[in-house]
Amino acid sequence: MRPFFLGFLIALALVALAAFGAVQTGAVPARGDEKPGALEKWAAHTSLNATIAREAPKPPYPYGPPTGADFVHAANLYVQNCAVCHGTANSTPTAIARGFSIEPPQFGKHGVADDPEGETYWKIEHGIRFTGMPAYNQSLDEKSIWQLTYFMKHLPELPANARAIWEDPSLAASATPGPVPSPGAEGGHDHGASPLPSGGPT
Numbered sequence: 001m002r003p004f005f006l007g008f009l010i011a012l013a014l015v016a017l018a019a020f021g022a023v024q025t026g027a028v029p030a031r032g033d034e035k036p037g038a039l040e041k042w043a044a045h046t047s048l049n050a051t052i053a054r055e056a057p058k059p060p061y062p063y064g065p066p067t068g069a070d071f072v073h074a075a076n077l078y079v080q081n082c083a084v085c086h087g088t089a090n091s092t093p094t095a096i097a098r099g100f101s102i103e104p105p106q107f108g109k110h111g112v113a114d115d116p117e118g119e120t121y122w123k124i125e126h127g128i129r130f131t132g133m134p135a136y137n138q139s140l141d142e143k144s145i146w147q148l149t150y151f152m153k154h155l156p157e158l159p160a161n162a163r164a165i166w167e168d169p170s171l172a173a174s175a176t177p178g179p180v181p182s183p184g185a186e187g188g189h190d191h192g193a194s195p196l197p198s199g200g201p202t
């Protein structure tokens with residue numbers, strides 16, 4: 001029993017040493033232009049799906065059904081916060097979008113209308129680890145994230161004035177994201193559709 005246990009400990013130590021060595025020598029991939037391997041992809045997807053199944057909001061949702069004003073507000077937010085990576089109706093991928101090893105889907109081509117709203121809400125709120133998808137709970141309030149969620153869900157069938165912005169982002173309220181107050185400080189603040197708060201870029 002004892003020699004077996006000792007052998008087990010030595011094997012464990014060797015595995016730990018090999019892992020440490022791989023990190024120390026740079027054998028663990030660190031480049032941003034290297035595609036993730038099959039094992040990494042499987043682990044990330046499986047864990048993401050399990051996390052979403054556990055944590056994503058289930059109907060009935062706290063906001064909705066969305067109004068025309070919600071869609072317009074979301075279209076502005078989308079252009080300011082999302083278009084740089086996900087594009088708009090007729091855009092080609094930006095330099096930023098092309099640089100990710102995990103490519104941001106271009107929603108003008110492949111949308112998420114099939115996904116339940118709760119799943120899309122969760123992704124916008126928390127972001128997706130190991131990808132470029134940011135968490136927006138640091139910068140947008142809950143209502144704005146729901147508005148964006150419904151916007152994503154209804155992309156193929158937006159009301160005309162929201163669709164106009166989706167098709168021509170130069171119509172959006174502001175082309176660049178401004179600094180936003182922390183969500184706790186100003187609940188319900190109407191980010192984006194109104195002029196930037198003072199102190200923002202002019």
Ligand code: HEC
Nearest residue numbers: 081082085102103104105120123124128131132133134148
């Ligand atoms: C810096 C780049 C970047 C920005 C900005 C960004 N995203 Fe993403 N997003 C990504 C990447 C990369 C993925 C792919 C993640 C993956 O494959 O798991 C993604 C995935 C998603 C998905 C899941 C798509 C699917 O097919 O399941 C949704 C929904 C999404 N983003 C919405 C948004 C919204 C809404 C915004 C703006 C509020 C936004 N993203 C801003 C990079 C970005």
